Amino acid sequence: MQIAFLALFIIxxxxxxxxxxxGLFLFAIIASFLLGRVYCGWICPINTxxxxxxxxxxxxxxxxxxxxxxxxxxxxxxxxxxxxxxIFVFTMVSGKKLPVLPALFTIGIILTFFxxxxxxxxxxxxxxxxxxxxxxxxxxxxxxxPNLCNNCGICKRVCPAKAVEKREHHNEILKxxxxxxxxxxxxxxxxxISYKGSQ
Numbered sequence: 674m675q676i677a678f679l680a681l682f683i684i685x686x687x688x689x690x691x692x693x694x695x696g697l698f699l700f701a702i703i704a705s706f707l708l709g710r711v712y713c714g715w716i717c718p719i720n721t722x723x724x725x726x727x728x729x730x731x732x733x734x735x736x737x738x739x740x741x742x743x744x745x746x747x748x749x750x751x752x753x754x755x756x757x758x759x760i761f762v763f764t765m766v767s768g769k770k771l772p773v774l775p776a777l778f779t780i781g782i783i784l785t786f787f788x789x790x791x792x793x794x795x796x797x798x799x800x801x802x803x804x805x806x807x808x809x810x811x812x813x814x815x816x817x818x819p820n821l822c823n824n825c826g827i828c829k830r831v832c833p834a835k836a837v838e839k840r841e842h843h844n845e846i847l848k849x850x851x852x853x854x855x856x857x858x859x860x861x862x863x864x865x866i867s868y869k870g871s872q
Contacts, residue, residue: 674715674716675715675716675720675721675724676721678715678716678717678718678721679718679721679722682694682718682778683718686774686775691772691774691775692770692774694774695774697712697716698712698800701716701804702803702804702807703807705804705807705808705811706807706808706810706811706812707811707812707813708811708812708813708853709808709811709813709814709815709848709851709853710801710804710805710808710849710851710852710853711853712800712804713794713800713801713804713834713852713853713854714852714853714854714855715853715854717800718778719777719778719781719782719793719798720790720794720852720854722778722781722782723781723782723785723790723793724790726782726785726786727785727790727833730786737787737788737789738787738788740788740789740791740792744792744796745795745796749796749797750795750796750797750802751802753796753797753798753799753802754799754802754803756799757773757777757799758799760773761773777798777799777800780797781793781797781798784797789833790833790834791833791834791835794833794834794835794850794852795834795835795850801834805849805850806849808848808849808851809847809848809849810848811848812870812871813868813869813870813871814846814848814851814853814868814869814871815846815848815851815853815855815857815858815866815867815868816846816866816867816868816869816871817837817843817844817845817846817857817865817866818865818866818867819842819843821863821864821865822842822843822844822863822865823863823865824839824840824842824843824844825862825863826839826844827857827860827861827862828844828846828857828860828861828866829844831856831857831860832851832856832857833852833854833856834850834851834852834854835850836850836851836852837857843865846866853868855868
């Protein structure tokens with residue numbers, strides 16, 4: 674599924690119609706009220722290539738540069754979103770076609786060569802920031818069963834968006850940050866994590 678959407682993105686880019694991707698993104702925003710950030714985990718071409726970069730880094734034993742605390746401040750996230758909206762409005766008003774999507778694609782990949790995926794998913798990706806608001810109220814999401822969780826922390830370590838927070842007796846997944854990538858569910862040895870509707 675990820676490869677198919679990446680191929681579609683490349684085809685649209687080659688044909689000079691990459692702006693059509695915005696239609697898919699707008700649909701994904703609406704869907705995130707129900708399904709969460711499924712777009713981020715399964716459709717986003719940036720995330721798909723980032724996964725490949727991360728895999729290569731692990732094979733070559735390349736360590737990530739530690740993310741500065743200053744880059745994890747909320748203002749960084751909203752500044753990036755503000756710039757994205759300003760550029761979008763400019764293109765609408767001026768009629769000029771700026772390569773916003775290809776530029777974001779390139780920036781996301783370059784950052785992943787040096788830092789963990791968390792930096793992009795949590796703080797720099799304007800699409801992720803937009804999606805996080807409706808996703809925080811999503812009907813379906815990844816849940817950790819407190820009766821099965823032994824608080825081992827594997828889910829927290831494997832989450833590319835650092836959407837897992839440690840609680841006193843079990844971990845909890847923040848819906849607004851979760852990419853629905855299923856990494857936590859696959860790696861959980863207690864089978865305590867599943868994607869389901871809220872009770």
